[in-house]
Amino acid sequence: MLFILAGTGVLLYIILWLVVPEAKTTSDKIEMKGGAVNVDSIKEHVSNIKQTITEKGKSANVSEKVRGVVGKGVVVGLSVFQAVSKVFGVGFTIGGIFMFVFLMIILFGNTGIIPFLGPDRIDGIPMLIDIVYPGAEPSSLIFISLILVLTIPIIALVTLGVRILFNYRQNIKIVAWTFAITWSVAVGILFIYSTQFASNFKSDKEIRYSVPLENAGADELIISVLEDDQFSNHVDPYDDWGASELVKVDEEFIYFGLPRLKVIAVQDTGEFRVSIIKESHGATTREAINNIERIEYPIISKGNQLFISPYLKMPKEDKLRAQYVRVEILVPRGKMVKFGKNIDRVLRHLNSEPIPYASKYEGTEWVSIRSSFYPKGSDDHLIYETIVDISEELSEEEPDEQEED
Numbered sequence: 001m002l003f004i005l006a007g008t009g010v011l012l013y014i015i016l017w018l019v020v021p022e023a024k025t026t027s028d029k030i031e032m033k034g035g036a037v038n039v040d041s042i043k044e045h046v047s048n049i050k051q052t053i054t055e056k057g058k059s060a061n062v063s064e065k066v067r068g069v070v071g072k073g074v075v076v077g078l079s080v081f082q083a084v085s086k087v088f089g090v091g092f093t094i095g096g097i098f099m100f101v102f103l104m105i106i107l108f109g110n111t112g113i114i115p116f117l118g119p120d121r122i123d124g125i126p127m128l129i130d131i132v133y134p135g136a137e138p139s140s141l142i143f144i145s146l147i148l149v150l151t152i153p154i155i156a157l158v159t160l161g162v163r164i165l166f167n168y169r170q171n172i173k174i175v176a177w178t179f180a181i182t183w184s185v186a187v188g189i190l191f192i193y194s195t196q197f198a199s200n201f202k203s204d205k206e207i208r209y210s211v212p213l214e215n216a217g218a219d220e221l222i223i224s225v226l227e228d229d230q231f232s233n234h235v236d237p238y239d240d241w242g243a244s245e246l247v248k249v250d251e252e253f254i255y256f257g258l259p260r261l262k263v264i265a266v267q268d269t270g271e272f273r274v275s276i277i278k279e280s281h282g283a284t285t286r287e288a289i290n291n292i293e294r295i296e297y298p299i300i301s302k303g304n305q306l307f308i309s310p311y312l313k314m315p316k317e318d319k320l321r322a323q324y325v326r327v328e329i330l331v332p333r334g335k336m337v338k339f340g341k342n343i344d345r346v347l348r349h350l351n352s353e354p355i356p357y358a359s360k361y362e363g364t365e366w367v368s369i370r371s372s373f374y375p376k377g378s379d380d381h382l383i384y385e386t387i388v389d390i391s392e393e394l395s396e397e398e399p400d401e402q403e404e405d
Helices: 008-019 026-032 039-108 125-132 139-165 173-199 285-293 379-404
Strands: 203-211 220-225 247-249 253-256 260-265 273-282 299-302 305-308 312-315 324-331 336-339 347-350 365-369 372-375
Touching: 039 139, 125 139, 139 173, 203 285, 220 324, 260 365, 260 372, 273 285, 273 299, 324 336
Parallel strands: 220 305, 220 336, 260 324, 260 347
Antiparallel strands: 203 273, 247 253, 253 312, 273 324, 299 305, 336 365, 365 372
16 A cells, blocks of 8 residues: 555655654553553453563573573583593694604614615615615715604694693794794605606616527536525525515625526527626616616526526615616527526526426426427426437438438
């Protein structure tokens, strides 16, 4: 209706509000509602007022109870939170201290936890850094940076645990920023040196050398391994020791006790042929070749015997650049190889043998037949010898028949 009157209703309402007196007394309020003023109406009005007041009181009591319950819940929640935070504080503190002690033992003690570290192998992390990272003397700076990178997060964890545990609220922003900047600088130093380290593996080179044999035309070649004066004659790299435990460093050389021997059966009927393949990485091809040329790996040929070394060694200043040595022996058809003393000291591979890796070879003899090896005296070997004998007899009979003709 107000909109139908085009806004005049609003004006009328304002005028009435100004003119009509305010209903203050009980009779005025009853008349305002259009009721008759009498005893009953006054009683009813008073009763309504009383009921309204009672309901508002009840509502106020309910609100007060709700507020009380909520308040108690908040108190309980805070108590639980504080208890849980204390548990975390104890965990952070004890765990951080344990990690710190454990880290110090690894960094400064020869506990054997890291397999390639020890007094008879690589004597501590500083020496490991010295033979891995490029440069003349990088180990001190890298070692300190490594300690900072590993220990600062642990110290931060312990500090957090102590603050939670003892409700310590004092501002330590200066200390936090000092730790953060120090840690970032240490990470940057490690990143720079690690980038240089990775660049030293850009080039990979392999060089093959022929090994002259004293009696390459023999029917049998006996292969043995020299005495191991750096590790042990009783090490079988397939069973006991991993590559990490067969690394040793002294004042001059790095020793690596995992050369590989590969014996290959070939179809031709010529002589035994022996090659040594040396491999290394370097920042450049020239550097990789220099590393290869400085690898020492003796091989001795004496009669029909071949002696190979149980380890290779290289100058300490060449660093560890994945230097590697492999010996390959080509065995012509019909000829034999016999594995002699200490042969199980090196990684060995007899191709086409049913179990080519990790077999115990010492004292065994093998015959090269049809590009495969068969044990001496096996059915295949006997059949092959029979065929050879028949072939030789036939070849001897042919000239006789030609002479008769």
